[in-house]
Amino acid sequence: MSKEKIIYGVYGDDDVILDAVKAIREKGHHIDEVYTPFPIHGLDTAMGLKYSRIAICSFIYGCIGASCALFMFWYIMIHDWPMNIGGKPSFTLNENLPAFIPVTFEMTVFFGAHLMVITFLIRCGLYPGSSSKSPDPRTTDDKFLMEIHTNGDAKKIKEIKDLMKKTGAEEIKEKE
Amino acid sequence: MKHEASIREPLIIGNKSLHDISEDIAKPIETSANKWWWSLFILSVITMLWGFGCIFYTIGTGIGVWGLNNTVGWAWDITNFVWWVGIGHAGTLISAVLLLFRQKWRLSINRSSEAMTIFAVIQAAIFPGIHMGRIWVAYFVFPLPNQFGSLWVNFNSPLLWDVFAISTYFTVSLVFWYMGLIPDFAMIRDRAVKPVFKKAKNFKEKISNFFKEQTSSYNIYSILSFGWSGRAKHWQRHEVMSLVLAGLATPLVLSVHSIVSMDFATSVIPGWHTTIFPPYFVAGAIFSGFAMVQTLLLVMRKVVNMESYITMQHIEMMNIIIMVTGSIVGIAYITELFIAWYSGVEYEQYAFLNRATGPYWWAYWAMMTCNVVSPQLMWFKKLRTSIVFTFILSIFVNIGMWFERFVIIVTSLHRDFLPSSWSMFSPTFVDIGIFIGTMGFFMVLFLLYSRTFPVIAQAELKTILKSSGDNYKKG
Structure with missing residues (x-):
């Protein structure tokens, strides 16, 4: 040959x-x-x-971010050390949810964007050097x-x- | 190839070819700086160092060196913070929101305005940091497990939302910017000559060759470009990723200043406790961000010869956005006044009366003139297509937006519910020094950027050459 x-x-x-x-x-x-x-x-x-399925990856990463955020609020604010701030006690995650929406959103975007970029770099074999x-x-x-x-x-x-x-x-x- | 209506003005003028675009964008990097750049750079470094000196003085002595008092606990620091964050809104707006709206004119200006965003957010982050007084415990703002019992951060507080919003915004803007830069760094790398050295005779020469090789522009841009080679599959992924990042960054831009405004809106201080704050702050942020883009790009296009890419049309488009967002800000001011009167709350009514006629009337009217009256002049085509007028107006808007934050913060605080604690605020030289210093720091970063980075997203710009290039449009 x-x-x-x-x-x-x-x-x-x-x-x-x-x-x-x-x-x-x-x-x-x-x-x-x-x-x-x-x-x-x-x-x-x-x-x-x-x-390219990178957009689907980003969606999954975003969902992971939102879940991590909710778990974090539940652990920190409800389970580990519930604080009573300004006469507004923290009983359940559901009741406190409105105050947690901004950070949940930010964490979703944070995970969705960064993990997608890392996936892109790994899949394309791009790295310094x-x-x-x-x-x-x-x-x-x-x-x-x-x-x-x-x-x-x-x-x-x-x-x-x-x-x-x-x-x-x-x-x-x-x-x- | 996509065709564009012939009545649309060309976005790239001067009969450019693909190679000309590479040449023009690589030129500032490959040539040495002129004396104007050096004098501006030295001036910026001096002001930056002065600012750093004031910061060290603050940290070493305590925030008592600022003009704050018991009544006015937030003043220049938070004013400067909000001002810089606001300026940091135009970049991501241009690159993300205008990408989703398929606005081609964003292509020549997105790179520099994103750089401006990142540098402005760095300045903004300095202020809350030093306002803590003990900056070495700044990591307390993050929810980290610690040895002080179960002392966690409070997720009900807008100040903590701000920590998450600003850090997410900064890092996402940074990667969005950098992913766009990779193909452009690759272009610069491929133009650079790979260094060839004589065979080293002794160890000393070997070391010197090694350092020369490591610091050669080929090597530096090779590292920065992550080995990008422009494969079809990589471009496909890059395009999808940019679109998704734009989709994520768009609500992010709107969320950041909404959350900044909640620092004020969720408190019960008269003049702060208003539901209009989030949209009003976002419009103001875009307004001031575009003004800063104008200030910087009008100078930059001249200094690095980018007039073919940043054309009068780009300037006019940005002026129209300044006009529209300025009008939104104007409506917000008037709505606030109306609601203060209509609410029937005497504290709210007094807060606004005090702003306009009290001891800080000059700040209020400076804000009104610069932000409400001056952008209305942009209705005249002759004015919005004048470079000199645009430049002067952009400075006015920057000043006006600084006063807006000063008025909101200081006039609401200095006379609140209890007249016995009414007070006045006057800045000390440290307050002023830190503010001037952040301007110097910002300029240092921007000047370094303008000589070492491709200031225009050339890879993306090349995609519109055939549809919006001067020579192609003429046929």
């Missing part, structure tokens, strides 16, 4: 690469990665990427790069290269 080869196609315009992704996928090729300097709307569906995986540094400036992995089949490589050229790639590179 021949060696695996990676083909890079560099494009100069977001609309061109979006059309190119659609055209190349129509021909039955799998696009492994696209590096862009800014988000292109519709690129994820064109590439066949699944919908991590290095860029982009094969071309111009992809954070004004170039758009498409990456296709092949099993080294010469016919397939030629087909992909021709397709890239036809769809408007400015440069085509090959790497083993």
